[in-house]
Amino acid sequence: MSPPLSQNPSTAARVLVTGGVVAFPTETVYGLGAHAEQPAAIARVFAIKGRPSGHPLIVHGADHDVLDRYARGAGRDAWRLAEAFWPGPLTLVVPRSGAVPDAVTGGRETVGLRVPDQPLALEMLRAVGAGVAAPSANVFGRTSPTTAAHVVSDLGDQVDLILDGGPCAVGVESTILDLSGDQPTILRAGGVSADAIEELLGRSVVRIARGPARAPGMLAAHYAPNALVVVTSSEQLAREYAAERATGRRIAVLTTGEFVTADPQSLVLRPVGDRPEDFAHDLYGLLRHADAAGAEVILVVPPPGEGIAAAVRDRLERAAAAGHGASSTAPLPLRPSGAP
Ligand code: TXA
Ligand code: MG
Numbered sequence: 001m002s003p004p005l006s007q008n009p010s011t012a013a014r015v016l017v018t019g020g021v022v023a024f025p026t027e028t029v030y031g032l033g034a035h036a037e038q039p040a041a042i043a044r045v046f047a048i049k050g051r052p053s054g055h056p057l058i059v060h061g062a063d064h065d066v067l068d069r070y071a072r073g074a075g076r077d078a079w080r081l082a083e084a085f086w087p088g089p090l091t092l093v094v095p096r097s098g099a100v101p102d103a104v105t106g107g108r109e110t111v112g113l114r115v116p117d118q119p120l121a122l123e124m125l126r127a128v129g130a131g132v133a134a135p136s137a138n139v140f141g142r143t144s145p146t147t148a149a150h151v152v153s154d155l156g157d158q159v160d161l162i163l164d165g166g167p168c169a170v171g172v173e174s175t176i177l178d179l180s181g182d183q184p185t186i187l188r189a190g191g192v193s194a195d196a197i198e199e200l201l202g203r204s205v206v207r208i209a210r211g212p213a214r215a216p217g218m219l220a221a222h223y224a225p226n227a228l229v230v231v232t233s234s235e236q237l238a239r240e241y242a243a244e245r246a247t248g249r250r251i252a253v254l255t256t257g258e259f260v261t262a263d264p265q266s267l268v269l270r271p272v273g274d275r276p277e278d279f280a281h282d283l284y285g286l287l288r289h290a291d292a293a294g295a296e297v298i299l300v301v302p303p304p305g306e307g308i309a310a311a312v313r314d315r316l317e318r319a320a321a322a323g324h325g326a327s328s329t330a331p332l333p334l335r336p337s338g339a340p
């Protein structure tokens with residue numbers, strides 16, 4: 001049975017206030033939300049997602065009040081960043097206040113906070129009158145949902161309500177900036193670029209390289225479709241394609257560049273436009289489409305550049321790692337990341 005779909009934020013808020021679990025749209029991806037101050041509801045989110053309980057959730061709020069309520073001594077940087085980038089795809093990791101249950105943070109002393117830039121989500125959050133803790137509304141380790149239909153196919157009847165806000169505008173998850181240490185550190189690339197953050201703060205931020213599990217629950221192998229993902233370049237694409245053809249596997253090619261094949265078994269996927277923003281917007285939908293079409297390997301030429309393009313490459317490299325024997329449920333061993 002499918003869960004009820006609604007476009008009414010007050011209905012969604014009522015379900016949350018009474019301890020229910022609601023999938024809701026944000027500008028990045030759909031979240032699987034529970035009232036942030038109700039540990040029993042939070043426990044259901046972990047159970048539905050199949051997520052290990054030590055992996056912390058982000059608390060979403062309607063406005064800057066989330067900093068007052070859920071952070072303890074957030075500091076000037078946090079307030080300036082919130083002022084500049086909220087509502088928007090930036091999560092700030094700050095010391096947590098007593099209002100945040102252990103269930104949300106996996107017992108750690110920091111909490112991730114953000115104000116999403118999505119009108120239905122903001123209305124829902126205002127009506128709840130408290131934070132909503134939410135991971136992405138996918139099965140643990142898989143690609144995040146960017147439409148209500150993705151949520152239905154991943155989580156089926158396990159949620160109490162899906163608030164349908166249409167396709168997500170950004171398409172990849174928020175930038176996560178850790179402000180709890182000596183130096184601001186980007187734990188995950190996303191819609192707000194490192195350059196924009198540095199410019200605002202007037203100093204450099206640490207950009208942790210992909211690979212080690214740098215945030216709890218942030219794995220080198222993640223964000224994966226069923227098909228094997230192979231990240232390539234426009235120069236290498238023809239060669240990689242020929243090599244895959246020789247194995248007889250069903251191939252999907254994801255690129256904004258020219259690509260023509262005579263093989264009726266191969267699928268060529270294109271974002272709706274040429275900009276990195278278009279690539280991000282369509283990424284997860286296209287990976288899901290490749291799975292649904294039975295592709296066994298997806299050759300991807302990711303967009304070049306910084307900002308959202310870097311976020312797209314980060315997700316694709318992790319999806320590729322998931323298919324190369326790296327465990328998608330256990331963090332890779334920690335090793336020096338090369339970051340200062
Ligand atoms: O765009 C997004 O951030 C979406 C939407 C729904 O807001 N949410 C999302 O949540 O991607 P999730 O749980 O799939 O990924 C959040 C990541 C986790 O991998 C976790 O490691 C990190 O945020 N995180 C959350 N709280 C943290 C904390 N206190 N310290 C370090 N990392 C934290
Ligand atoms: Mg996630």
